[in-house]
Amino acid sequence: MRAYKHVVERVEEQILAGTLKVGDRLPPERDLAAQLQVSRAAVREAMRTLEAQGVVRSGVGSGPDAGTVVSALPSEALTRLLRLHVALANFAMDDVVAARVMLERSSAALAAAHASPAALAAVAEPLQAMAAEPDRHEFNDLDTAFHIAVAEAGGNRLVADMTIAIREAMRLPILRELEQLGDRWPAVRSRLYAEHRAIHDAIAAGDETRAGDLMAEHIHSSRRLLAP
Amino acid sequence: MRAYKHVVERVEEQILAGTLKVGDRLPPERDLAAQLQVSRAAVREAMRTLEAQGVVRSGVGSGPDAGTVVSALPSEALTRLLRLHVALANFAMDDVVAARVMLERSSAALAAAHASPAALAAVAEPLQAMAAEPDRHEFNDLDTAFHIAVAEAGGNRLVADMTIAIREAMRLPILRELEQLGDRWPAVRSRLYAEHRAIHDAIAAGDETRAGDLMAEHIHSSRRLLAP
Numbered sequence: 001m002r003a004y005k006h007v008v009e010r011v012e013e014q015i016l017a018g019t020l021k022v023g024d025r026l027p028p029e030r031d032l033a034a035q036l037q038v039s040r041a042a043v044r045e046a047m048r049t050l051e052a053q054g055v056v057r058s059g060v061g062s063g064p065d066a067g068t069v070v071s072a073l074p075s076e077a078l079t080r081l082l083r084l085h086v087a088l089a090n091f092a093m094d095d096v097v098a099a100r101v102m103l104e105r106s107s108a109a110l111a112a113a114h115a116s117p118a119a120l121a122a123v124a125e126p127l128q129a130m131a132a133e134p135d136r137h138e139f140n141d142l143d144t145a146f147h148i149a150v151a152e153a154g155g156n157r158l159v160a161d162m163t164i165a166i167r168e169a170m171r172l173p174i175l176r177e178l179e180q181l182g183d184r185w186p187a188v189r190s191r192l193y194a195e196h197r198a199i200h201d202a203i204a205a206g207d208e209t210r211a212g213d214l215m216a217e218h219i220h221s222s223r224r225l226l227a228p
Numbered sequence: 229m230r231a232y233k234h235v236v237e238r239v240e241e242q243i244l245a246g247t248l249k250v251g252d253r254l255p256p257e258r259d260l261a262a263q264l265q266v267s268r269a270a271v272r273e274a275m276r277t278l279e280a281q282g283v284v285r286s287g288v289g290s291g292p293d294a295g296t297v298v299s300a301l302p303s304e305a306l307t308r309l310l311r312l313h314v315a316l317a318n319f320a321m322d323d324v325v326a327a328r329v330m331l332e333r334s335s336a337a338l339a340a341a342h343a344s345p346a347a348l349a350a351v352a353e354p355l356q357a358m359a360a361e362p363d364r365h366e367f368n369d370l371d372t373a374f375h376i377a378v379a380e381a382g383g384n385r386l387v388a389d390m391t392i393a394i395r396e397a398m399r400l401p402i403l404r405e406l407e408q409l410g411d412r413w414p415a416v417r418s419r420l421y422a423e424h425r426a427i428h429d430a431i432a433a434g435d436e437t438r439a440g441d442l443m444a445e446h447i448h449s450s451r452r453l454l455a456p
Binding site for chain 1 (some may be wrong): 232233236240244245246250275276277278280292298299300303305306309310311312313314315316317318319320323324326327329330331334385386387389394397399400425448
């Protein structure tokens, strides 16, 4: 194994073991190199890798206090990797649809139970623009925004992060499918708009079961509508 | 933004847009530096970052064909980041439990519908050792192995990857809780063993609803049993 990977793994082990927590400062480069018996260049490379992943921030503080600290991974770091994973891993489309149904049924039900007025307004907002007969590209962005708003409204951060990552990974494949609809596009757009509207209404009414069921039906029916 | 991040983002955009696919070769360092108007050092640093994340492999081929190719992200890359994310992001424990219930109810039902004889044997295997009164550390490893085997038996790779990552992130917090049980440990161990056994039996019987319900109850009841 290359030396920098060894350093990355030791840092990760300590995070998983709870001995390194958010805000903790890593030992200086020189000490870490001595502890792990690697070169200082390997430690520097490991720190750059961890920084690129959002696990640490370097150059925090100044003078003798300057150093590298463990940072809370931003949700963006996770959704970014999950998006790449979905794009590269070539998951069976049926598996992705099943995963979306499971996550988003749950998000929609949670949203019906918990959505704040502000979160509900964020769910409603893309619908206004969807009703104005947007083009396929705009529609796809509004559609993505709707599903993300529902996930956020559910209030479970971990479920929302997973939902958002998968929906964003689908943005491009869905756009491609919309582009291949030809003359069917206006009819499909009306149908998809109506389904989104019904989901919103069930969430607004606080009807958990109906919101979850409508979301699950919508994901399945979009798949059938859009499949080539 | 630092130059290497610019390079990383351009490569990721092309992957998400589908213009770079698994097995595609990236342009040589010199050309990429010229295209993106950054230094060759920045391109090298970006490649190291992408390689550390499993997005590309370098040094593929030899002579004039040597280069960096886009690789299928291994599941391990995703589960690793999700594990770190759960460890660092400090999700509310109720949110993690709700996410587990959702994912694992679905995995258990899928396993009841689809498990091959080999996958079912992998679910049964940790139970044998659990019955032999293992210590807390061994028990926790067997418990993790059981939940991973159920996720794998469900046959949905994306759902399994998410399930495994979250369960592995829980390995250490759960061990800590087991260690704090004091005299209650033998009783808790018997109870948890019986719950795992019942889930296995429902999966083996092909009863999707019962397998899903028992898994959901088990995750909730473990939480109550182990909570300090």
